Amino acid sequence: MRRRKVWISLALMAGFLIAGGGTLYVLLSHRPNFYRVAQMSESRERTAQSGEFVNRYTGLMNSVFNRYPDWWGAFTTEQVNAFLQEDFLKSFGGDNNLPDGFHDLRIQIEEGKLRLGCRYDTLLLSTVLTIEVRMWLVANEVNLIGVEIVNLRAGALPISRQNVLDYITEAARQSNIDVKWHRRHGNPVAIFRLQADQVRPTILLHRFELQPGKIVIVGRSTEAPVTHSVERPSSLGKN
Numbered sequence: 001m002r003r004r005k006v007w008i009s010l011a012l013m014a015g016f017l018i019a020g021g022g023t024l025y026v027l028l029s030h031r032p033n034f035y036r037v038a039q040m041s042e043s044r045e046r047t048a049q050s051g052e053f054v055n056r057y058t059g060l061m062n063s064v065f066n067r068y069p070d071w072w073g074a075f076t077t078e079q080v081n082a083f084l085q086e087d088f089l090k091s092f093g094g095d096n097n098l099p100d101g102f103h104d105l106r107i108q109i110e111e112g113k114l115r116l117g118c119r120y121d122t123l124l125l126s127t128v129l130t131i132e133v134r135m136w137l138v139a140n141e142v143n144l145i146g147v148e149i150v151n152l153r154a155g156a157l158p159i160s161r162q163n164v165l166d167y168i169t170e171a172a173r174q175s176n177i178d179v180k181w182h183r184r185h186g187n188p189v190a191i192f193r194l195q196a197d198q199v200r201p202t203i204l205l206h207r208f209e210l211q212p213g214k215i216v217i218v219g220r221s222t223e224a225p226v227t228h229s230v231e232r233p234s235s236l237g238k239n
Contacts, residue, residue: 053082068221069225
């Protein structure tokens with residue numbers, strides 16, 4: 001009788017472990033709905049949307065670097081996702097820009113909120129990592145952008161945010177962006193200052209907004225334009 005009870009206990013324990021492992025696998029394998037929706041099959045439309053993103057981004061950067069008095073850019077969710085699945089992979093280094101194991105970036109833009117997802121694969125793990133943030137231009141300050149980390153998940157499981165905080169801090173430092181961390185409703189909030197090493201910034205952000213399905217950036221230069229002739233891109237004036 002005692003031996004039978006031992007075998008029953010072992011069987012129950014094994015059942016719990018298998019069930020727990022199965023549940024963990026299901027949770028890690030979960031793909032958020034926005035990530036599935038962002039998948040775009042290869043097509044002329046995807047190529048066109050990606051090209052539009054490249055044109056708008058290049059135009060915005062040219063306007064900034066050549067010190068046009070006023071500049072702006074608008075980028076839709078579809079354009080960004082098309083770029084991440086097209087020109088980013090073909091012409092901009094693709095996964096070589098990401099840490100080992102990361103690939104297939106996708107985004108979703110909502111009112112004041114952005115979700116970024118990517119695949120993460122190793123020999124023992126395959127999941128979709130998702131970070132959800134709120135972003136805004138800090139009022140009555142110069143070139144300050146606030147980023148609140150609302151959620152960080154592997155599949156459907158919440159995970160520690162500390163490694164992400166360290167990664168953001170280091171990436172900002174390398175890009176000459178000062179970052180300070182605070183807390184808001186229990187969430188970590190990064191305050192980024194652009195051109196942190198300059199007493200007088202050469203650019204001033206007037207708007208940085210996350211609208212439903214769109215990112216809008218508006219600013220101006222504080223120095224005189226570069227004198228050599230550069231064609232102003234016409235694509236920035238279109239929605």
